[in-house]
Amino acid sequence: QVQLVESGGGSVQAGDSLRLSCAVSGRSFNAYAWFRQREFVASTSWGGASTDYADSVKGRFTISRDNASNTVYLQMNNLKSDDTAIYYCHALDSWGQGTQVTVSA
Helix, strand or coil: CCEEEEECCEEEECCCCEEEEEEEECCCCCCEEEEECCEEEEEEEHHHCEEEECCCCCCCEEEEEECCCCEEEEEECCCCHHHCEEEEEEECCEECCCEEEEEEC
């Protein structure tokens, strides 16, 4: 059974940083992505060789993966109030339960 479990969310001030983690169990995937609500945020594929970002987070967010531990990360720097959302990890047709990120101005 495939499970994606996010962690690392929280409440921070604008300008702060957070790192989200997505622990994947059951199998590994070629590609992973982070979404917030229904908005695409970032993706990684081909073992991490290829990444893509929404324009709104380019230069501030970095997606990465640790293939050894089957974990996907989203490093979020210079957070803004517009980044407030529930963040979800996604792979193929599997979704995590989400982790709340709240950024206060």
